Amino acid sequence: MKATYKFNISLIFLAFSAIMSSCEKDNRPEPKSFLKGRIVYEGQTLGVRSNGVQLEIWQRGYQLFTKIPVFINQDGTFSASLFDGNYKLVRLRGNGPWVNNTDTIDVELRGTKELDVPVRPYFVFKNDTYSKGEGKVSATFTLQKVEATGVLERVNLYVGTTNILDPNNNGGNVQQLGTTITDLTKPITLTATLSAALAGRDYVYARIGVKTSGVGEMLFGAPQKIQLK
Template sequence: MIKKFILPTKLFLAAILTAGIMSSCEKDNRAEPKSVLKGRIVYEGQPVGVRSNGVQLEIWQRGYQLFTKIPVYIAQDGTFSASLFDGDYKLVRLRGNGPWVDNTDTIAVSLRGTQELDVPVKPYFVFQNDSYSKGEGKVSATFSLKQVDASRTLERVNLYIGTTMIVDPNNNAGNVQKPAAEITNLSQPITLTATLSAAMAKREYVYARIGVKTSGVGEMLFGAPQKIMLK
Protein backbone atom coordinates (compact mmCIF):
# COMPACT_ATOMS: atom_id res chain seq x y z
CA MET A 1 0.00 0.00 0.00
CA ILE A 2 1.43 3.38 -1.03
CA LYS A 3 1.22 6.11 1.61
CA LYS A 4 0.57 9.68 0.50
CA PHE A 5 2.73 12.35 2.08
CA ILE A 6 0.79 15.55 2.74
CA LEU A 7 2.80 18.66 3.63
CA PRO A 8 1.16 20.48 6.57
CA THR A 9 -0.48 23.75 5.56
CA LYS A 10 1.86 25.89 7.67
CA LEU A 11 4.95 24.24 6.20
CA PHE A 12 3.54 24.58 2.70
CA LEU A 13 2.96 28.31 3.14
CA ALA A 14 6.39 28.75 4.67
CA ALA A 15 7.98 27.03 1.68
CA ILE A 16 6.18 29.36 -0.73
CA LEU A 17 7.21 32.42 1.30
CA THR A 18 10.84 31.29 1.43
CA ALA A 19 10.91 30.70 -2.33
CA GLY A 20 9.44 34.16 -2.91
CA ILE A 21 12.01 35.80 -0.68
CA MET A 22 14.87 33.98 -2.40
CA SER A 23 13.54 35.00 -5.82
CA SER A 24 13.22 38.60 -4.68
CA CYS A 25 16.77 38.58 -3.30
CA GLU A 26 18.07 37.22 -6.59
CA LYS A 27 16.41 40.11 -8.43
CA ASP A 28 17.67 42.67 -5.92
CA ASN A 29 21.20 41.29 -6.14
CA ARG A 30 21.23 41.40 -9.93
CA ALA A 31 23.86 43.88 -11.12
CA GLU A 32 22.62 47.23 -12.37
CA PRO A 33 24.03 48.67 -15.62
CA LYS A 34 26.93 50.97 -14.80
CA SER A 35 28.01 52.16 -18.22
CA VAL A 36 26.45 55.27 -19.77
CA LEU A 37 25.95 56.21 -23.39
CA LYS A 38 25.23 59.92 -23.63
CA GLY A 39 25.34 62.41 -26.43
CA ARG A 40 23.69 65.07 -28.54
CA ILE A 41 21.61 65.30 -31.69
CA VAL A 42 23.57 67.78 -33.80
CA TYR A 43 23.60 69.66 -37.09
CA GLU A 44 27.00 71.07 -38.10
CA GLY A 45 28.25 70.39 -34.60
CA GLN A 46 25.45 72.31 -32.86
CA PRO A 47 22.69 70.67 -30.79
CA VAL A 48 19.21 70.53 -32.31
CA GLY A 49 16.29 71.59 -30.06
CA VAL A 50 13.20 69.39 -29.99
CA ARG A 51 10.00 68.88 -28.00
CA SER A 52 10.76 67.54 -24.52
CA ASN A 53 10.64 63.72 -24.57
CA GLY A 54 8.77 63.79 -27.87
CA VAL A 55 11.54 62.42 -30.10
CA GLN A 56 13.41 59.21 -29.50
CA LEU A 57 16.27 57.06 -30.65
CA GLU A 58 16.40 53.28 -30.49
CA ILE A 59 19.32 51.26 -29.21
CA TRP A 60 19.43 47.59 -30.19
CA GLN A 61 21.51 44.83 -28.67
CA ARG A 62 21.70 41.25 -29.90
CA GLY A 63 21.35 38.75 -27.08
CA TYR A 64 21.59 34.97 -27.05
CA GLN A 65 18.35 34.55 -28.98
CA LEU A 66 16.69 37.97 -29.18
CA PHE A 67 17.44 41.39 -30.64
CA THR A 68 16.38 43.71 -27.80
CA LYS A 69 15.16 47.27 -28.38
CA ILE A 70 15.90 50.03 -25.87
CA PRO A 71 14.04 53.33 -26.49
CA VAL A 72 15.93 56.51 -25.54
CA TYR A 73 14.07 59.82 -25.40
CA ILE A 74 15.80 63.05 -26.41
CA ALA A 75 15.67 66.04 -24.04
CA GLN A 76 14.54 69.42 -25.40
CA ASP A 77 18.15 70.63 -25.68
CA GLY A 78 19.00 67.73 -28.00
CA THR A 79 20.84 65.63 -25.40
CA PHE A 80 20.20 62.00 -24.47
CA SER A 81 21.51 59.49 -21.95
CA ALA A 82 21.08 55.78 -21.34
CA SER A 83 22.45 53.46 -18.64
CA LEU A 84 23.58 50.22 -20.25
CA PHE A 85 25.73 47.19 -19.68
CA ASP A 86 29.04 47.00 -21.49
CA GLY A 87 28.50 45.56 -24.93
CA ASP A 88 28.05 46.16 -28.63
CA TYR A 89 24.95 48.11 -29.69
CA LYS A 90 23.28 49.55 -32.78
CA LEU A 91 21.83 53.06 -32.47
CA VAL A 92 19.00 53.94 -34.88
CA ARG A 93 17.36 57.26 -35.82
CA LEU A 94 13.69 56.41 -36.28
CA ARG A 95 11.94 57.15 -39.55
CA GLY A 96 9.47 60.04 -39.28
CA ASN A 97 10.36 60.77 -35.66
CA GLY A 98 12.17 64.09 -35.76
CA PRO A 99 12.23 67.49 -37.53
CA TRP A 100 14.91 66.30 -39.92
CA VAL A 101 15.41 64.27 -43.07
CA ASP A 102 14.99 60.53 -42.49
CA ASN A 103 18.26 58.67 -42.02
CA THR A 104 17.86 55.09 -40.87
CA ASP A 105 21.55 54.18 -41.14
CA THR A 106 22.62 52.44 -37.95
CA ILE A 107 25.49 53.70 -35.80
CA ALA A 108 27.65 50.98 -34.26
CA VAL A 109 28.49 51.58 -30.61
CA SER A 110 31.02 49.51 -28.66
CA LEU A 111 30.35 50.55 -25.08
CA ARG A 112 32.94 50.03 -22.37
CA GLY A 113 32.32 52.44 -19.51
CA THR A 114 30.99 55.91 -20.29
CA GLN A 115 30.94 57.13 -23.88
CA GLU A 116 29.82 60.39 -25.49
CA LEU A 117 28.41 60.39 -29.00
CA ASP A 118 27.17 63.09 -31.38
CA VAL A 119 24.38 61.85 -33.66
CA PRO A 120 24.23 63.94 -36.86
CA VAL A 121 20.93 64.90 -38.49
CA LYS A 122 19.89 67.15 -41.37
CA PRO A 123 17.01 69.45 -40.35
CA TYR A 124 14.68 70.93 -42.93
CA PHE A 125 15.03 74.39 -41.35
CA VAL A 126 17.27 75.96 -38.71
CA PHE A 127 17.21 79.27 -36.84
CA GLN A 128 19.92 81.89 -37.11
CA ASN A 129 20.65 85.16 -35.31
CA ASP A 130 17.72 84.88 -32.90
CA SER A 131 17.22 87.70 -30.38
CA TYR A 132 14.51 88.54 -27.84
CA SER A 133 13.03 91.71 -26.42
CA LYS A 134 10.23 92.78 -24.09
CA GLY A 135 7.66 95.54 -24.27
CA GLU A 136 4.66 96.60 -22.21
CA GLY A 137 2.92 93.26 -21.69
CA LYS A 138 4.63 91.77 -24.75
CA VAL A 139 7.59 89.56 -25.66
CA SER A 140 9.12 89.53 -29.14
CA ALA A 141 11.55 87.25 -30.96
CA THR A 142 13.40 88.18 -34.13
CA PHE A 143 15.30 85.57 -36.12
CA SER A 144 16.36 84.37 -39.55
CA LEU A 145 15.23 81.05 -40.95
CA LYS A 146 17.54 78.98 -43.14
CA GLN A 147 16.20 76.18 -45.31
CA VAL A 148 18.66 73.30 -45.16
CA ASP A 149 16.74 70.77 -47.22
CA ALA A 150 14.29 71.73 -49.96
CA SER A 151 12.41 68.42 -50.16
CA ARG A 152 9.68 69.81 -47.88
CA THR A 153 8.16 73.25 -47.46
CA LEU A 154 7.65 75.56 -44.51
CA GLU A 155 4.32 75.36 -42.68
CA ARG A 156 4.70 77.97 -39.92
CA VAL A 157 6.86 79.45 -37.17
CA ASN A 158 5.80 79.87 -33.53
CA LEU A 159 6.81 81.81 -30.45
CA TYR A 160 5.88 80.00 -27.24
CA ILE A 161 5.78 81.63 -23.80
CA GLY A 162 6.02 79.59 -20.58
CA THR A 163 6.68 79.77 -16.87
CA THR A 164 9.43 77.11 -16.86
CA MET A 165 12.36 76.15 -19.07
CA ILE A 166 10.27 73.34 -20.57
CA VAL A 167 8.50 75.20 -23.37
CA ASP A 168 6.84 73.56 -26.37
CA PRO A 169 3.34 73.06 -27.87
CA ASN A 170 2.33 70.92 -24.87
CA ASN A 171 3.95 73.11 -22.22
CA ASN A 172 3.19 76.79 -22.61
CA ALA A 173 1.08 79.62 -21.27
CA GLY A 174 0.60 81.30 -24.62
CA ASN A 175 1.91 81.35 -28.16
CA VAL A 176 1.71 83.23 -31.42
CA GLN A 177 2.37 81.91 -34.90
CA LYS A 178 3.03 83.11 -38.42
CA PRO A 179 2.02 80.84 -41.33
CA ALA A 180 4.27 80.28 -44.32
CA ALA A 181 1.94 82.38 -46.50
CA GLU A 182 3.02 85.44 -44.52
CA ILE A 183 6.72 84.65 -44.91
CA THR A 184 7.57 85.50 -48.48
CA ASN A 185 11.33 85.94 -48.21
CA LEU A 186 13.52 83.77 -45.98
CA SER A 187 16.44 86.15 -46.45
CA GLN A 188 14.56 88.74 -44.37
CA PRO A 189 14.40 88.58 -40.54
CA ILE A 190 11.13 87.32 -39.05
CA THR A 191 9.59 88.88 -35.94
CA LEU A 192 6.95 87.30 -33.73
CA THR A 193 5.33 89.20 -30.85
CA ALA A 194 3.30 87.49 -28.13
CA THR A 195 0.90 89.45 -25.92
CA LEU A 196 1.14 88.26 -22.32
CA SER A 197 -1.93 87.51 -20.25
CA ALA A 198 -2.52 89.76 -17.23
CA ALA A 199 -1.24 87.02 -14.91
CA MET A 200 1.87 86.43 -17.02
CA ALA A 201 2.61 90.14 -17.28
CA LYS A 202 2.76 90.35 -13.47
CA ARG A 203 5.50 87.74 -13.26
CA GLU A 204 9.11 88.60 -12.62
CA TYR A 205 10.17 86.60 -15.67
CA VAL A 206 8.91 84.27 -18.38
CA TYR A 207 10.56 81.87 -20.80
CA ALA A 208 10.31 82.28 -24.57
CA ARG A 209 11.11 79.73 -27.27
CA ILE A 210 10.78 79.77 -31.04
CA GLY A 211 9.78 76.75 -33.12
CA VAL A 212 9.48 75.94 -36.81
CA LYS A 213 7.02 73.45 -38.32
CA THR A 214 7.80 71.74 -41.64
CA SER A 215 4.91 70.59 -43.83
CA GLY A 216 4.24 66.88 -43.47
CA VAL A 217 6.59 66.47 -40.50
CA GLY A 218 5.08 65.73 -37.09
CA GLU A 219 7.76 67.18 -34.82
CA MET A 220 8.95 70.79 -34.71
CA LEU A 221 12.49 72.10 -34.43
CA PHE A 222 13.09 74.60 -31.63
CA GLY A 223 15.56 77.21 -30.53
CA ALA A 224 16.91 77.27 -26.98
CA PRO A 225 14.47 78.60 -24.35
CA GLN A 226 15.30 82.14 -23.23
CA LYS A 227 14.59 83.63 -19.82
CA ILE A 228 13.03 87.06 -20.27
CA MET A 229 13.12 89.36 -17.21
CA LEU A 230 9.93 91.43 -17.06
CA LYS A 231 10.82 93.45 -13.94
Protein backbone atom coordinates in the same frame (compact mmCIF):
# COMPACT_ATOMS: atom_id res chain seq x y z
CA MET B 1 -3.91 10.03 -8.78
CA LYS B 2 -0.65 9.69 -10.66
CA ALA B 3 -1.70 12.36 -13.17
CA THR B 4 -2.67 14.73 -10.36
CA TYR B 5 0.62 14.04 -8.60
CA LYS B 6 2.61 14.79 -11.74
CA PHE B 7 0.54 17.95 -12.36
CA ASN B 8 1.25 19.23 -8.84
CA ILE B 9 4.96 18.51 -9.18
CA SER B 10 4.98 20.49 -12.44
CA LEU B 11 3.31 23.45 -10.78
CA ILE B 12 5.82 23.40 -7.94
CA PHE B 13 8.70 23.24 -10.42
CA LEU B 14 7.35 26.17 -12.43
CA ALA B 15 6.81 28.25 -9.30
CA PHE B 16 10.32 27.45 -8.10
CA SER B 17 11.78 28.43 -11.49
CA ALA B 18 9.90 31.72 -11.46
CA ILE B 19 11.14 32.52 -7.95
CA MET B 20 14.73 31.70 -8.88
CA SER B 21 14.50 33.78 -12.06
CA SER B 22 13.12 36.72 -10.07
CA CYS B 23 15.92 36.40 -7.54
CA GLU B 24 18.52 36.32 -10.29
CA LYS B 25 17.10 39.54 -11.75
CA ASP B 26 17.01 41.20 -8.33
CA ASN B 27 20.60 40.18 -7.65
CA ARG B 28 21.94 41.49 -10.97
CA PRO B 29 24.20 44.52 -10.56
CA GLU B 30 22.92 47.87 -11.75
CA PRO B 31 24.40 49.13 -15.04
CA LYS B 32 27.27 51.52 -14.35
CA SER B 33 28.24 52.63 -17.85
CA PHE B 34 26.74 55.65 -19.56
CA LEU B 35 26.08 56.61 -23.13
CA LYS B 36 25.71 60.37 -23.47
CA GLY B 37 25.17 62.34 -26.64
CA ARG B 38 23.69 65.16 -28.69
CA ILE B 39 21.49 65.42 -31.76
CA VAL B 40 23.45 67.71 -34.06
CA TYR B 41 23.54 69.40 -37.43
CA GLU B 42 26.91 70.83 -38.48
CA GLY B 43 28.10 70.52 -34.89
CA GLN B 44 25.17 72.46 -33.41
CA THR B 45 22.72 70.83 -31.01
CA LEU B 46 19.09 70.88 -32.15
CA GLY B 47 16.16 71.56 -29.80
CA VAL B 48 13.07 69.34 -29.77
CA ARG B 49 9.81 68.88 -27.87
CA SER B 50 10.25 67.62 -24.31
CA ASN B 51 9.70 63.83 -24.16
CA GLY B 52 8.51 63.88 -27.77
CA VAL B 53 11.42 62.45 -29.77
CA GLN B 54 13.33 59.28 -29.07
CA LEU B 55 16.13 57.05 -30.24
CA GLU B 56 16.32 53.28 -29.94
CA ILE B 57 19.31 51.34 -28.68
CA TRP B 58 19.47 47.66 -29.52
CA GLN B 59 21.64 44.98 -27.94
CA ARG B 60 21.90 41.39 -29.10
CA GLY B 61 21.15 38.92 -26.33
CA TYR B 62 21.45 35.16 -26.24
CA GLN B 63 18.46 34.66 -28.55
CA LEU B 64 17.23 38.03 -29.84
CA PHE B 65 17.71 41.80 -29.89
CA THR B 66 16.60 43.80 -26.86
CA LYS B 67 15.23 47.30 -27.53
CA ILE B 68 16.03 50.19 -25.17
CA PRO B 69 14.08 53.41 -25.90
CA VAL B 70 15.93 56.64 -25.11
CA PHE B 71 14.05 59.96 -25.04
CA ILE B 72 15.86 63.08 -26.25
CA ASN B 73 15.84 66.03 -23.87
CA GLN B 74 14.41 69.29 -25.21
CA ASP B 75 17.94 70.72 -25.51
CA GLY B 76 18.88 67.92 -27.91
CA THR B 77 20.90 65.85 -25.45
CA PHE B 78 20.29 62.28 -24.33
CA SER B 79 21.75 59.75 -21.92
CA ALA B 80 21.30 56.10 -21.05
CA SER B 81 22.61 53.91 -18.24
CA LEU B 82 23.81 50.65 -19.76
CA PHE B 83 26.01 47.64 -19.19
CA ASP B 84 29.29 47.44 -21.07
CA GLY B 85 28.74 45.90 -24.46
CA ASN B 86 28.16 46.44 -28.16
CA TYR B 87 25.00 48.27 -29.18
CA LYS B 88 23.26 49.59 -32.27
CA LEU B 89 21.68 53.05 -32.09
CA VAL B 90 18.76 53.80 -34.44
CA ARG B 91 17.13 57.10 -35.45
CA LEU B 92 13.44 56.27 -35.76
CA ARG B 93 11.61 56.91 -39.01
CA GLY B 94 9.10 59.74 -38.76
CA ASN B 95 10.19 60.68 -35.24
CA GLY B 96 11.95 64.03 -35.31
CA PRO B 97 12.00 67.33 -37.24
CA TRP B 98 14.56 66.04 -39.71
CA VAL B 99 14.95 63.90 -42.79
CA ASN B 100 14.51 60.16 -42.14
CA ASN B 101 17.77 58.31 -41.69
CA THR B 102 17.42 54.78 -40.36
CA ASP B 103 21.09 53.85 -40.75
CA THR B 104 22.30 52.22 -37.55
CA ILE B 105 25.23 53.58 -35.55
CA ASP B 106 27.46 50.96 -33.95
CA VAL B 107 28.37 51.80 -30.35
CA GLU B 108 31.03 49.99 -28.36
CA LEU B 109 30.50 50.95 -24.73
CA ARG B 110 33.14 50.50 -22.07
CA GLY B 111 32.58 52.90 -19.18
CA THR B 112 31.30 56.29 -20.37
CA LYS B 113 31.04 57.30 -24.01
CA GLU B 114 29.92 60.58 -25.60
CA LEU B 115 28.39 60.46 -29.05
CA ASP B 116 27.09 63.04 -31.54
CA VAL B 117 24.19 61.76 -33.64
CA PRO B 118 24.02 63.68 -36.94
CA VAL B 119 20.67 64.54 -38.54
CA ARG B 120 19.55 66.73 -41.44
CA PRO B 121 16.79 69.14 -40.33
CA TYR B 122 14.44 70.81 -42.80
CA PHE B 123 15.03 74.28 -41.30
CA VAL B 124 17.30 75.81 -38.68
CA PHE B 125 17.22 79.13 -36.84
CA LYS B 126 19.85 81.80 -37.29
CA ASN B 127 20.60 85.02 -35.38
CA ASP B 128 17.70 84.73 -32.94
CA THR B 129 17.28 87.61 -30.46
CA TYR B 130 14.61 88.38 -27.89
CA SER B 131 13.21 91.63 -26.51
CA LYS B 132 10.43 92.81 -24.23
CA GLY B 133 7.83 95.56 -24.46
CA GLU B 134 4.89 96.71 -22.38
CA GLY B 135 3.09 93.42 -21.76
CA LYS B 136 4.77 91.84 -24.78
CA VAL B 137 7.71 89.62 -25.69
CA SER B 138 9.23 89.51 -29.17
CA ALA B 139 11.64 87.20 -30.98
CA THR B 140 13.47 88.11 -34.18
CA PHE B 141 15.29 85.50 -36.27
CA THR B 142 15.99 84.22 -39.73
CA LEU B 143 15.33 80.74 -41.09
CA GLN B 144 17.80 78.73 -43.11
CA LYS B 145 16.28 76.09 -45.36
CA VAL B 146 18.48 73.01 -45.15
CA GLU B 147 16.45 70.39 -47.01
CA ALA B 148 15.07 71.39 -50.41
CA THR B 149 11.98 69.22 -50.03
CA GLY B 150 10.92 70.97 -46.82
CA VAL B 151 7.76 73.11 -46.99
CA LEU B 152 7.41 75.68 -44.24
CA GLU B 153 4.09 75.32 -42.42
CA ARG B 154 4.51 77.89 -39.65
CA VAL B 155 6.78 79.46 -37.04
CA ASN B 156 5.77 79.95 -33.41
CA LEU B 157 6.83 81.91 -30.37
CA TYR B 158 5.92 80.22 -27.08
CA VAL B 159 5.99 81.93 -23.68
CA GLY B 160 5.52 80.50 -20.21
CA THR B 161 6.64 80.32 -16.60
CA THR B 162 9.23 77.55 -17.08
CA ASN B 163 11.86 76.77 -19.66
CA ILE B 164 9.89 73.69 -20.81
CA LEU B 165 8.13 75.23 -23.80
CA ASP B 166 6.40 73.57 -26.75
CA PRO B 167 2.84 73.22 -28.11
CA ASN B 168 1.81 71.21 -25.04
CA ASN B 169 3.62 73.32 -22.43
CA ASN B 170 3.12 77.07 -22.63
CA GLY B 171 1.20 80.00 -21.19
CA GLY B 172 0.63 81.62 -24.57
CA ASN B 173 1.92 81.61 -28.12
CA VAL B 174 1.77 83.42 -31.42
CA GLN B 175 2.37 82.03 -34.91
CA GLN B 176 2.97 83.10 -38.48
CA LEU B 177 1.98 80.84 -41.34
CA GLY B 178 4.61 79.78 -43.83
CA THR B 179 2.50 80.99 -46.76
CA THR B 180 3.09 84.57 -45.58
CA ILE B 181 6.88 84.13 -45.39
CA THR B 182 8.15 84.53 -48.93
CA ASP B 183 11.78 85.58 -48.39
CA LEU B 184 13.89 83.61 -45.91
CA THR B 185 16.75 86.09 -46.21
CA LYS B 186 14.68 88.66 -44.31
CA PRO B 187 14.34 88.59 -40.51
CA ILE B 188 11.08 87.31 -39.04
CA THR B 189 9.65 88.94 -35.91
CA LEU B 190 7.01 87.33 -33.73
CA THR B 191 5.43 89.27 -30.86
CA ALA B 192 3.38 87.56 -28.15
CA THR B 193 1.01 89.54 -25.96
CA LEU B 194 1.35 88.33 -22.37
CA SER B 195 -1.64 87.41 -20.25
CA ALA B 196 -2.17 89.44 -17.08
CA ALA B 197 -0.74 86.56 -15.03
CA LEU B 198 2.43 86.39 -17.13
CA ALA B 199 2.82 90.17 -17.42
CA GLY B 200 2.73 90.48 -13.65
CA ARG B 201 5.73 88.18 -13.16
CA ASP B 202 9.33 89.23 -12.71
CA TYR B 203 10.34 87.10 -15.69
CA VAL B 204 9.03 84.67 -18.29
CA TYR B 205 10.61 82.19 -20.67
CA ALA B 206 10.33 82.34 -24.44
CA ARG B 207 11.15 79.85 -27.18
CA ILE B 208 10.76 79.78 -30.96
CA GLY B 209 9.75 76.75 -33.01
CA VAL B 210 9.40 75.89 -36.69
CA LYS B 211 6.94 73.36 -38.18
CA THR B 212 7.54 71.65 -41.52
CA SER B 213 4.48 70.48 -43.46
CA GLY B 214 3.92 66.74 -43.20
CA VAL B 215 6.42 66.38 -40.33
CA GLY B 216 4.99 65.59 -36.91
CA GLU B 217 7.62 67.16 -34.66
CA MET B 218 8.83 70.77 -34.54
CA LEU B 219 12.39 72.02 -34.29
CA PHE B 220 13.02 74.56 -31.52
CA GLY B 221 15.51 77.18 -30.49
CA ALA B 222 16.94 77.35 -26.98
CA PRO B 223 14.55 78.70 -24.29
CA GLN B 224 15.40 82.23 -23.19
CA LYS B 225 14.69 83.85 -19.82
CA ILE B 226 13.18 87.31 -20.35
CA GLN B 227 13.44 89.63 -17.35
CA LEU B 228 10.30 91.75 -17.20
CA LYS B 229 11.09 93.79 -14.06
